Amino acid sequence: MLLSIRDLFCFSHQHTIEKDSTLTTSNNAIRVRSVPDTAIAARLPTTRVVTRIQIRAFSPVPSPGSASTSSTCPSTCSSLLADSIVTVTATSVTSDCSSLTSGTLAKRETIPPQYNGTPHFPILQLDGTLRPPQLSFSGYGSFGGRFVPESIMRFLHELTSAFESAVSDPVFWTEYASFQHARNTPLQMARKLTDLAGGANIWLKREDLNEYGSHKARNIIGQLLLARRMGRAEIVTDCASAKHGNFTAIMCARLNLQCVVVMGADDAQAQQEDVLEMKMLGAKVLTTRTPSGMGTLRAAITEALRYSVCNHETAYYLMGGPIGPNPLPTLTRTFQALLGEEVAAQMHAAVGCQPNALVTAVGSGAGAVGLFRPFLHEPSIRLVGVESAGAAALTEGSVGVLQGARTLMLQNHDGQILDSHSISPDMNLSTVGPEVAHWKESGRVEISTATDADALDGFKTLQRHEGILAGLDSSHAVKRAMDLARELGPGKNLVLLVTGCDAIGMRGLDV
Structure with missing residues (x-):
């Protein structure tokens, strides 16, 4: 019966994938440098004593000649937020008159409500460890749900259980924070x-x-670590802008995971050099179109879903955005x-x-x-x-x-x-x-x-x-x-x- 269901949902798999042998390369791609290590973004702890945390942040200065600055809260801020003003020291001024501040963050007694609620993200503690978030699958109103074939319900249940276990494990977040791209x-x-x-x-x-x-780096890193934790060796992801596919490919290479990138045929043709780079990083690139002839992100998501249905016992679907059946949107938002x-x-x-x-x-x-x-x-x-x-x-x-x-x-x-x-x-x-x-x-x-x-x-x-x-x-x-x-x-x-x-x-x- 399972094979029959898989055949039903995979019958058009071979017909929708196009060869990408026509893709060529050029030397005009724009690249940016990697960001230097900076402190992990953290919410302030809830203890009622003055503490100091090392930070790096951009902030304005009164004039280019200033050697230091003390941040003050504008009158437009609420009184509660004003009570949590931070003091920054040891400021150096950059050439564009903004200041790259590196110093200490002094916490006052009162903290804003968004720093003291039910979090959906890890919180950095004073000892450098990460306190796991409290997980919630709510927040979708009348939207969301799980409208999928029975053949992958088992995988979705397994994914939900593995995700709940991972986000409650400080070891998972410590490994997550060890990657430069999570900074x-x-x-x-x-x-x-x-x-x-x-x-x-x-x-x-x-x-x-x-x-x-x-801008999806946090989600990509989190889900790849989750996939490896689940024992999945193959990652399949949809891709529109090649920057998402390239980052997924390079992280899969670093984590020793196989990578399958599914792109709309039109998007792949318009980004030929980056598609070639994905292949050089070890990714398998599949191109596809919708029946209406559109070779865009919609086609890529549809084909990536079909691929994951046909290979759900070995492959992990890394959804590029907060869409798809539950719990995929929750995974994305937790990391993002x-x-x-x-x-x-x-x-x-x-x-x-x-x-x-x-x-x-x-x-x-x-x-x-x-x-x-x-x-x-x-x-x-x-x-x-x-x-x-x-x-x-x-x-x-x-x-x-x-x-x-x-x-x-x-x-x-x-x-x-x-x-x-x-x-x-x-x-x-x-x-x-x-x-x-x-x-x-x-x-x-x-x-x-x-x-x-x-x-x-x-x-x-x-x-x-x-x-x-x-x-x-x-x-x-x-x-x-x-x-x-x-x-x-x-x-x-x-x-x-x-x-x-x-x-x-x-x-x-x-x-």
Whole structure:
């Protein structure tokens, strides 16, 4: 019976995969340097004594000549946040007049509520150990669920059990923290962008400085360690922007795991050099299309799911975003939430309070669940997501079931999935993660859209004013971030998530 079920779901497996022998290489890929070791982002312990923790963070200084700075909380912060102001010492000034602060963080008695609730992430203790998070599979409202064939239900149960065991084990988090890529990326004051907007201070969370510029590095590392813990030797992952596939391939090589990267045929053709690099790192690359002819992320996810169904006894499916059947979205958000925790700690180190708003592009929702989740229960903090106008599942979609979960998606009146379009491979998806759909339905997250032209303008803005070659996904959110900064006004703080540059041919870029 099991073989019959597997045959049923795998009957078209060979027909959807295309050969990629036509992929060639060039010498024009843009690469960024690896981030130096920095202190692990941590939430402050709840003891009521003054303690000191070594930190590294970006913070503003009054003038280029300052030798040290004492962070003070603006009047716009709540009194509770003001009670947790941090003092930073031993500041050195960089050439762009921002300061790279390396010193001690003095904790006061009162701490913000988001530092004292039920966490979904590890917490660094004073002795250097990590206290495991309290795990929760809730938070999806009427969305989410598990809509899958019976043949992989056993694997999903096994995955849930292994995940619960791993996140409650300090040894797992100690190994996780040992990887350089699980450390902080800088939070940088965008002075020129702030002056251009003429409003709130704009801070850039520099995920582009991760290896290969992937903002999903925390999730990739966590799930690969989980897969190895489960005894799975083969990793299969969907891929749109090649920076995700390349980082997965290089981590699989370091952990001695086999890597299978599934890409839409169109995305692979547009990123030929990076596809070749994945192969050089030992990854097996499969390309695919949907029946409608779209060779994009939607096709890659569908084929990766099919591959994992056919090989569920040996393969581990590393979902690229917070989508798919339970518990896959929970896995992603647990690891990705460390991104938002870094921002919380870095903002306290820089200005003494939390940001007034956070902005990120939304494709499947990996950036959103990472950046927003630690701030969900602070209603005064605005959470703003920006979709691609041609793939606006949150804005124009309706409720349905796709790729194993109930969520919002682009579909016609007959329930047929509509094709999407975006200049960014990561944004070109007809659906979105169930948790982000719940946030949109509940009104906690503000959603707007940006066209391809807006994304190109955002790319040029970051390039010309800040010297950053950003990903086309995060470029969608630049204009909205500047508009929101003007709306918030001077004295407030806004954080924009920046991802790494896509190595694809982009018509219209004047660089």
